[in-house]
Amino acid sequence: MEGLARLRRRVAAYAAHDDPLTSAANWIALVVAWNQPFYPLYLWAAVGADKIAPSFLTFMSTPIFLAVPAVAKRHALAARVLLPLTGIANGIVSTKAFGVGSGAEIFLVPCALIGAALFRPSERAIGLVVVALSAVAHSIPLRFFGEPLAGYTAADNSAMVGLNALSAATLIVFIGLLLSGAMPAPDQRGDQVPRRK
Template identity: 85%
Template structure:
């Protein structure tokens, strides 16, 4: 139990930031990184062990998600942009890995939500770029991705759609809850990011 408390204190210290928006981005990044190793297990339950190998490609994004809080210590805005772009890139890689029939591109919706809500009015242009990139990634033609990296059947695709829909919905709700808290904190500060000393 003491080990868990120490781990929690370290995570809380790593994600802590005076800027509520940066703190929210830090937690989103770490929760995504924490859940990535479990994704192959979800797929194992959905499509079997012989078709989960493509899921390991998603681990290329894990170091970038884990680095978001470290970047935020020096450049909070850059960290928020990094979170969004890593999510979009991971969505593109995942669509190539599993194919458009898997429904994995639904994870671009939380990326668009980050663009819509994690940037202040003075940063609106950046948020709109994130939203545009999320939409553009969603509308990449299927022929660009080619065949998925495993022989997924229609039944496999249906199972993956279910897994991805639940996962993306859970992530979206989590992001919404974090951002509502960040908004409340930001309003208490007068809507301004803390000044860097």
């Protein structure tokens, strides 16, 4: 138990930032990175073990998500931009890997939400660019993606659409709760690590 408490404190210290929006971005990035290794297991349950290999391509983005809090310590705005751009790139890679029938492009919706919510009025142009890039990525012609990297059936696609929709909806709810203050980040609670000076 002490080991878990120590790990929790270290993660909270890593994600901590004086700027609440940047702190939120850090936690979103870490939650996404934490969940990525479980995606092949969910996919295994949905479509079978022989069709999960393409999911390992999504791990290319894991180190970048993990790096968002480190970037934030040097440049908060850059970290808040890096988060949705990494998500957009991951959405494109996922759509190529699993095919347009998988519903993987639904992960572009949380990216657009981040663009709309994580930038101040003075940064509104940057946020609108992120929203626009999410829309452009969603509008990439289907022929660009070609065939998926595994032989997914219509039943597989239906299962993946359900899985991806649930995952994206969960992420959207997490972002909403975090930004509304209904679920403060651990570094925003009085019993957690103090804010950096």
